[in-house]
Amino acid sequence: MKCEHTKYGRPANATKYRLKNARWSDYYIDVDSFGSVDVESMGADENDNKFTISQPTSGSEAPLFLIASVQWPDSVLRVYKGGSSDRRFQTALQNVNGGLKGMVPDPSIKEVGMMITVAPMGAPGANETDFPFMLSSYNWPNEYLYCTTFRWSVDVHRDDPGAGGYWFFDPPLPPELVEKLPKYKGKRCSINCGEVSAAARLGGAQRILAAAIVAAVAGFFLPASL
Numbered sequence: 001m002k003c004e005h006t007k008y009g010r011p012a013n014a015t016k017y018r019l020k021n022a023r024w025s026d027y028y029i030d031v032d033s034f035g036s037v038d039v040e041s042m043g044a045d046e047n048d049n050k051f052t053i054s055q056p057t058s059g060s061e062a063p064l065f066l067i068a069s070v071q072w073p074d075s076v077l078r079v080y081k082g083g084s085s086d087r088r089f090q091t092a093l094q095n096v097n098g099g100l101k102g103m104v105p106d107p108s109i110k111e112v113g114m115m116i117t118v119a120p121m122g123a124p125g126a127n128e129t130d131f132p133f134m135l136s137s138y139n140w141p142n143e144y145l146y147c148t149t150f151r152w153s154v155d156v157h158r159d160d161p162g163a164g165g166y167w168f169f170d171p172p173l174p175p176e177l178v179e180k181l182p183k184y185k186g187k188r189c190s191i192n193c194g195e196v197s198a199a200a201r202l203g204g205a206q207r208i209l210a211a212a213i214v215a216a217v218a219g220f221f222l223p224a225s226l
Contacts, residue, residue: 015171016050016070021147022119022132022166025200029077029154029167031069037077037091037154039147047071053173056109063180064113064138069093078112079137079145079156089143089156113138116173118183119166121196132166132196133173134184142186149192159186162193168200 019029027039028049040049050070055063067077075095082090094112119132135145146157146165157165 016052017173018044018049018170019051019135020168020170020200021164022168022196022200023163023194024147025168025197027147027152028170031071031075031077031093033072035075035092035094037093037145039152039154051077056113062115062138062141062182064109065116066096066109066112067114067135076112077114077135079114079140079143080111081140089137089140089158091145091154091156110138115141116181118178118181120160120184120188121163121166121193130168130172131178132163132168132200133181134161134165135167160184160189160193162189163196164194166196 021027021029021039024039026041026044028041028044029051030038030040030044030049032038032048043049048069048071051067052070052073054066054068056066069075069077072093072095074097075093078092078094079089080092080094082088094107096112097106115136115138117134117136119134121132137143142158143156144159144161144165145154145167146161147154148164
């Protein structure tokens, strides 16, 4: 697939983003060379946790994005249908250049394209454009990336998955981009929805300050050394 596309102006076109889960704020999306998509908290500031965002000139009506890995620039985050069942959708990091030395055709932009939607729950974070977002397939816009309570893989949930399926971009998306994104208007989550973590809303400087306060309070209550 020839990714000839128009990128947004700075900072979007040069920014490397991490995708932080809104429910479990210490966890970021992590990908590997085999194509699996998970979340991790340890070592979550490496190139396999970082992505670039571009918007192809595909003529699509809704905003379509390619979310490419920094570690593997020819591979993008995507949702695909893993079987005949209507609900068998999975996540993957997929190389856009096909496979088997050209025997496997390149995917189309719409097959690997993603949508970014403003989540229905949670106030802005560090600034008024730092909302939690939902990530879904362009071909299947109601299939959203999310994390369950007992698994750290990034799975796919139909309709609103709750806070485990909301993500903060770190750093925040540019305001001019956020203004163009759709807001979620579908069926709301009703089971095991969770809440957007207060820590997930904090910007970098605020997180450092909060950590310092916690450390100071903890130190105050520690027994003096003999």
